[in-house]
Amino acid sequence: MLRRALASRSSEAAIISTRVSLPRGSIPPPPTSSSSSSSSSREGRRPRFFSTTTTSAERPVDDDEWETVVGLELHVQIGAKTKLFSGAERLYGAEANANVAPFDAALPGSLPAVNARAVELAARLGFALGADVQSRSSFDRKHYHYPDLPHGYQITQQRSPIALGGSLDVFVRDGVSGTLRVERLQLEMDTGKSSKAKSSTLVDLNRAGSTLVEIVTAPDLRGAEEASAAAETFQKVVRFLGVGDANMEEGSMRVDVNVSHRTRDGAVAGERCEVKNLNSFRSIARAVAHERTRQIALLKRGQRVRRQTRSFDPATGATAVLRDKEALLDYRFAPEPDLPPVVIEPAALRAIKAAVPELPSTAAARLTNTAGLAPKLAQTIASKPSTVAYFDACAEAADAWSTRNGTVTVDKQDVANWVTGVLVGAVKRAGVTHKGGAGGEPLRGLPESAGAARVGELLARVAASTSMDSGALEATCAAVVASMPEQLAAYRGGRTRAMGSFVGEVMKRTKGRADPRRAAEIIKTLVDQ
Amino acid sequence: MNAGKLSDVRFAHWKKKSQETRIFGAWKKFSARDVRRCCDATACQTNLSVIRKVGLDIREGRTTAQDVTRAYLAKIRQTDEKVGSFITTQADNAIAQAISIDEKICRGEDPGILTGVAFAIKDNICSSDSFTTAGSRLLEVHQSPHDSLVVSAIKAEGGIILGKTNLDEFGMGSTTENSAFGVTSNPWDMRRIPGGSSGGSASAVALKQCAAALGSDTGGSIRQPASFCGVVGLKPTYGLLSRHGLVAYASSFDTIGPVTTSVEDSAIVLTALCSRHNQLDSTLHHTNSSRFHDHLKNLEHFASKPLSGYRFAIIKETIGLGVQHDVVQRVLEAATKIERLGAAVDFVSCPTFHLGLPAYYILALSEASSNLSRYDCIRLGGKTSRDEGFGAEVKRRILMGSFALSAGHSDAYYERAQEVQRMVEAELACKLQEYDAFILPAAPSPAYLKSEKMNDPLAMYSGDMMTVNVNLSGLPAIVVRGGHVENDGTLLPVGLQIVGRPFRERALLEIAHAYELCTWDEIKF
Structure with a gap:
């Protein structure tokens, strides 16, 4: 009220004018008069290369x-x-x-x-x-x-x-x-x-x-x-x-x-x-x-x-x-x-205090020091709290999966690359809100398949498969072929569908770490001999 | 002496008694009883409340708010030219308010506990429907966009505002001579000042130009004029009432309070003012609002010793040097009366008492210099410079306050004064743990002659010695009639100041009420 x-009074006094003349020099400066702010915006529009040329002063x-x-x-x-x-x-x-x-x-x-x-x-x-x-x-x-x-x-x-x-x-x-x-x-x-x-x-x-x-x-x-x-x-x-x-x-x-x-x-x-x-x-x-x-x-x-x-x-x-x-x-x-x-x-x-988010500089330092990210990558991720949260959730899920399955730990750099290279762009295109979603998801509106936990698990699987050395895979494949004589006979008899059983067994024995395509290739060379 | 003689003295300057009857003649037509009785408390000795009486008469149809208002307005018209209590009167507004109250009564609604009570407001309290000048040329045409909280409380409780009363410019003065709008006279003796700075409010109540008034008290500005004009003035605890809408003089001490003809009226007005709280004053102390007047009994219900169990203290330093002999006598007589009512009265010594006055002036003027720096003649008023807008006393106080705050002097003055304030406060608080209240004079002398102290500001400042310590400590205090002294053949009232415990206005009002009713026939106003 x-x-x-x-x-209602301000219309008549919309702009108050002063008739007093002010002594110069003895008074504090006016904070940002409108004239100086307009000149600063001019300055802001100036092309970037201007800043390299300086006056003598x-x-x-x-x-x-x-x-x-x-x-x-x-x-x-x-x-x-x-x-x-x-x-x-x-x-x-x-x-x-x-x-x-x-x-x-x-x-x-x-x-x-x-x-x-x-x-x-x-x-x-x-x-x-x-x-x-x-x-x-x-x-x-x-x-x-x-x-x-x-x-x-x-x-x-x-x-x-x-x-x-x-x-x-x-x-x-x-x-x-x-x-x-x-x-x-x-x-x-x-x-x-x-x-x-x-x-x-x-x-x-x-x-x-x-x-x-x-x-x-x-x-x-x-x-x-x-x-x-x-x-x-x-x-x-x-x-x-x-x-x-x-x-x-x-x-x-x-x-x-x-x-x-x-x-x-x-x-x-x-x-x-x-x-x-x-x-x-x-x-x-x-x-x-x-x-x-x-x-x-x-x-x-x-x-x-x-x-x-x-x-x-x-x-x-x-x-x-x-x-x-x-x-x-x-x-x-x-x-x-x-x-x-x-x-x-x-x-x-x-x-x-509890509601204060991690500052970008603090987050960047943490990501560099404990997650071992390159400084540039760390800063990119650290610039937004939601990206940091996604990265953290993703890395955690990947670690959890690899520990559960006894595979190699995921390189955080890969997680970071996926987050900056794929997720950030996709999120921008999709217009997903940068706010917490349901079920502890750091981003709201993502499809379930792109949730941090799911992506983390997938990244861990990929890491596991690429990390398995070919010698071990070949040995496993040979063992599988040797242990399944019926299927081998059937395959050699022309039932190529038996290949699926071999690959499945390989995946089972490697706890899913193997790359199924590579396994199929190896088995093919083995059975064709 | 009898009451008739007294009223002769009081209205001596109008001489013609017939005129006086005419003023009240208008009332008689509408009122079943003599309206003079309604206003003149001597008529009903068991209950001195004008507010209660007016409210009852209006509610029970013996008179209407409009008639009461018109009678007061007529009284103002008749008398104010000589006395000068008012700076602005708002007759049309007042009558409109009265009509709306009468309509409410007709509809069977209750307009509130101040139904039909005609108020005068000190002109440093903002009201949206008239000018708020604070007695300054600089704010001559200033109209506040909002009502102060106290004014809206009065309006909400059915009170009617007749106008704005004269004061020392921004409350700076003890005589009401430092106003840009003329000098107010003391109704008891037109040659004398009514006290200040709420001199207009006190003289308006004393003259019955209104039923009650609001004043403000920074260093005694309600209590000293109440004493000089023979009315009741209450300064509540600092923080009980919102200062929102009060033109600031010294924010740490400014307090709004009622000026009335009886303690019971003070209690009713205080209840009304407390009825509203808001967040606009951050220094407000939130207490449970109570109805102060509900606890006050009529005389016939009093016990034989109504004050038994209470312990009072007389501060030795307040009845010694610098206080007029007659005034000391009245206080001692009052103490005897209080003892007769069953209370214990002791003499105590407060060695810091005399330190309060200089400390108060340093702190108050420092804050004043700060609070008044907003009057830069850019946004408010029609004046082009502070020099043109401010009066001499205000300029003097701004300069003194600026000096006390300036670099290199603030340790010697401002900070030491703050220390003294803490000492005074601690000493009074300590004594109040033992005693329920202090009794002391409201001023060292009765009302003095106009321009007597105009050219001697220090003499005027020292007249505040009885009141400023109360402001430094934030305590509540009430001034009631203590008797009179004769001066050049004129009778002048002398007030008795009772200081209570912080936020214990209820106890303070009960004490003052008992004292007032039980001593009424001896004092005879």
Whole structure:
């Protein structure tokens, strides 16, 4: 009812204009103005080969004695249906100021109430990153004035965040991977969007109050490539977990990088600079590369790198000062009096933890290490939880069959090849849903003959038959022929159908391991002698 | 002195008694009994409840909600120009509400426990059918899209809303002089302030411009004006009532509560306000809703010693330095009366008591500076800047609060104040394990003259010393009439504050009710 009441008002105030002129440099940057997001989508459409040509500013400096140290701050919008505190819907691309509850517009008398689903999703992300998810976390107010921040403060988790610690495996190139430590995950409220019109600033509050999880990493990354690969990995993880879209162009994932430089021998170490609101992976790499050139040039001249907050312009590939940290903003942090601490009961914590699927990187590592798959194959299978589940069920069924029949164990590589080569394509063509089916089947809608257990058994049979060496098969065949004189006489008398009895007996004696066609050939040569 | 003399004093500024009769003349036509009796509690000493009386008369057909409403509206028209209790009145809306209640009665339905009760709402409590200004120029034309939870509870229980009452801007003040919409006068002496910040609500109830009112209490804003205007003001435990729809001043202390003419009315209104719970206020403490007024007996059913078994404490620090002698006398007299009713009264010492005031101001102003940062003149109001929209006192408090929270000062001010808050809370909680309630003055003095403390904010702030500790600890407290003092030949009321255990409003109301009924003929309002 509240929303409807506001919606009727929002038509007149569909776009709120501000007449106040804002002092430059002393205010935090607007998160992703509409103009910059449009330029980033242009950038996204650019042909791939463009990325190899760089402007002089971006060209990497060949100074191997300098090491680039990068840490990330990622803001990921949580994909809960409603906002963090207000119950208004969270939709991208709705009409301006259509999804605004009284709290989102900071109307007098409105109060926040925490969205349990958003907390759950943040906890899920925390668990997936191996973080220590806190059973008790609390909210604080971070004060600053900006037109798209209606309350005049952002509700965030400064003192006790929802999760501490954790790490993420980052693959830079094939085979090269490292562990990026995560320092903290905190829940916070997103701001609205402001965009410049001719003589005024337009504010759209649809995004205001959406749930953000801020992920702060340790400065474990070295260089531009690692930084953008790490951000990409985070995106994959967020999408994989179903925690959010993490769409950089839509602003549902935004990245700040902290870049500093030092000589490898540790003799010189510069201050760090923060480049804010990067909205594509390429921008991340370019911003870090630009900072490398700029900071090393300063340090080489014996100058100081000033601690600054900088912005990145994708059009020029250069960063520019937003504000000096020397003139540090005073956010006047204070406990949020309208919200009691968030308490997640131990049982709920356990349930959330149990429901976290295996991360692709973890699954890939497991498949490589314990199943002995090639890294590439392991990654392909690990990219989807349903494929991993199918693979696991299939391999298990094959093992069970071979143990039962005392045959050789199946090579997991064969199972993996069948899954990636046959199943994935077939599933895609058939449009099978990637969800659990009845009877523990990992995929729903597959014909019974393609079920994981059945396929596993078949693969085990094939393995057994191909593994049987020809000498043993010939011996068995000879024994069979010798033990069945009546059938031999009948066959030699022209009753070729007796061949079936021989093959059947061979199959029986080999417990089905023999390839019936080969057995028939061998028997034929034996009886024809 | 007798009741006649008192009412002369009270309405001295209207001089003409005939006018007063005319106001109530309209009632007589419809009511079987003298409506003045209905409003003037002295008429029925065993039951002082106006709400119960009005409800009964309407239900039994002796009068109608519409007539009662019209009478109150007429009273407002006659008196409010001089007193200035109201910022907005909504006569048409009120009459429409009254008509719908009368229709319900005709259909045989029960409109609720507030049937036909005319309410005035402090103007920092949102209602969708009128402006909610919070006494600020900045919100002059602000209309809330929704009713606050308390207002919808009143409407749902058959109450009628007459209008919105004056207050210190955003509740920041103790005099109702810091309003953008004029100064409210104390009905007992027009030269004096009614107290604040719920001064409009208190003066409206004292003048019987309404049957009951809602106020808000952050540092004493219900209790101090109730004391100054000689009415009953209840501040419930923090977290009992939803703050949804209350324009925030200091979120950790803001409490909504009733201002009424009797304790029983307070109990009825509190019951109505508790009848609805929702999830919109996360700081709400979910208790089993109870009907507070059901436990209150009429005088004839009282035992000879209605308060026997109760233990009361007088905090020594509240009757010492800085409190006017007359006021201390009234509290001690009240203590004697309470002893006569069978209770035990002890003196206790709370060494942290004096620490509460500075701690309260640091915490409240810090939160205020944060809560008021939303008024950036982009979305609300017609003003172009905060400078233009805010009054002087609000600006002063925002600056002080911003300072207390700023880097380098927050340890010295904000965090130390939080420690003091914990100490004060712990000490009061400890004493309340032994005692059922504290009795103390509601304010160190009776109502003072207008602009007396306007230019001395510290003097005004120190007037809150009797009330802020209760807010720091979140406890429930009620102010009832404690007697009067004579000042320049004028009689001024003095309230008695009773502080109870958290979420034990029922016990607190029983105590206050017994005290009120048993001391009525001695106090004679």
